[in-house]
Amino acid sequence: MSDPKIRNMEDFAAVSGISRPTVSKYFNDPHSVRQSTREKIEAALKEHNYRPNIYAVNQNRRQTKNIGLVVPNLTDPFFAGIARTIEGLIVKAGFNPLLLSSHGGPEQEISNLDSLRSIKPAAVLLAPLGRASLDAQVAEFASEVPTVLFDANLDNIGEAFFGSDNDQSVSLIVDYLCRSGEPPAFFEVGTPINPNAYKRRSAYQAAMERLGHEPHLIQVNGEGWNFEEIGFREGTRVLTSRRLPTNTILCSNDRLAIGLLSAAYENGIQVGLAEGDSLRIAGHDDHPFSRFTCPSLTTVSQNYDAIAARSVETALLLIESNERLKTREETLFEGKLEMRGSA
Structure with a gap:
């Protein structure tokens, strides 16, 4: 007979012979369990080819490991590039980036924020559409979820804004x-x-x-x-x-x-x-x-790297402190002249 299918963490705990709380503790932080236990869990993971549903795990936490990232349009190489940089910084910090594109539409921008709200993100990095954004609805979201704006600013919305001067x-x-x-x-x-x-x-x-x-x-x-x-x-x-x-x-x-x-x-x-x-x-x-x-x-x-790094750094600070900033931060980064053949 084939091995029974492992559908969830309870099934994995049963087949590995390790208690469910210990397994959960491992997935929250592998170094929080003893080395011998960690090695046993990792051997069982390999043997049974099991990968937990990280989003489901996060939903059971008071504070999730998800960080939302919303950009106006991923067909624009600028936003694709800065999103890739931000995603890398989020992963390096031990969080799960959730990238969404608004496709240039204000309704889609709000739909993206509603989708993120449903999975309880720890924070959201938002490059808003700007003039087309539905400010009142974006502000409502930002009042519920720690939100950092970048690229385009919306007055008095979010904890901070980082962009170009x-x-x-x-x-x-x-x-x-x-x-x-x-x-x-x-x-x-x-x-x-x-x-x-x-x-x-x-x-x-x-x-x-x-x-x-x-x-x-x-x-x-x-x-x-x-x-x-x-x-x-x-x-x-x-x-x-x-x-x-x-x-x-x-x-x-x-x-x-x-x-x-x-x-x-x-x-x-x-x-x-x-x-x-x-x-x-x-x-x-x-x-x-x-x-x-x-x-x-x-x-x-534009100083894309500095904008990305400061945005992620501020989001992580909000997550770690579990407090909102007392004063909204706005930082603009200087540009650099690139002299080429056209002028």
């Missing part, structure tokens, strides 16, 4: 573009979905005025997260109109810039710094693909 980073690249050529126009979606875009617009205007130049906004139509498509479609329209106020364009983000680079190529417009090039294009974010465009994209890098 858009004033510093945009000023940095505007200074460079003005110093190295014609002052830039600012290419953006007229009604952006992310609050960072508004901050970058304001930072561009302030930097241009500080340097004694007139700001020029190129505001285009577009909705959703298909920034490359918007940059290509609207960039084609703008470039073929031949009415640019300058030969330098600073895009609100790298994905728009990638679309604009493609539009320039399709219309026979040479981009870069070489003699004969008629247009300079720059972006913001240091998107993973920005080094591999043609020409490579001049941009400002």
Whole structure:
């Protein structure tokens, strides 16, 4: 006869000859039991090929080992990259990351938070949609579950926010573009979905005025997260109109810039710094693909590693102390200029 199927921890305790409380203690912390007991349990695990349902185990704890991670859109390589970094830090700390994507929709963002609420996470790291977020419902969730925001801020929601200093980073690249050529126009979606875009617009205007130049906004139509498509479609329209106020364009983000680079190529417009090039294009974010465009994209890098590390560190502090922060923390990290071939 084949070995009976082990369905739960009670079955495993029975076949291994170890008490259920001791088995549970082992799964909570393997080093909390004697070495001889630990070796016996691990031998039984291997013999019976048993793996406990970690989420079910967590549900029985007063404080679970699950940490939720919600991002706006995992098809965006920026969010995929920072999520991968955060997941690694969570695992290293001994917790289980639960990654969910809001797919650019506010209802899905709330649905993700509701799903996390049902499994009692120890904390949640949230990169909110921003302007599209349903603030009241996000705030309600954050009042129940320790929540740390990153990338985009929602006023007075969550225990802390960590993101990029858009004033510093945009000023940095505007200074460079003005110093190295014609002052830039600012290419953006007229009604952006992310609050960072508004901050970058304001930072561009302030930097241009500080340097004694007139700001020029190129505001285009577009909705959703298909920034490359918007940059290509609207960039084609703008470039073929031949009415640019300058030969330098600073895009609100790298994905728009990638679309604009493609539009320039399709219309026979040479981009870069070489003699004969008629247009300079720059972006913001240091998107993973920005080094591999043609020409490579001049941009400002966000300090992804610092944002990820500080976000996880704060979540772990909230879990360990089992207390909320007395004052909401907001920390912005400076960007770094990445000078490449496009500008």
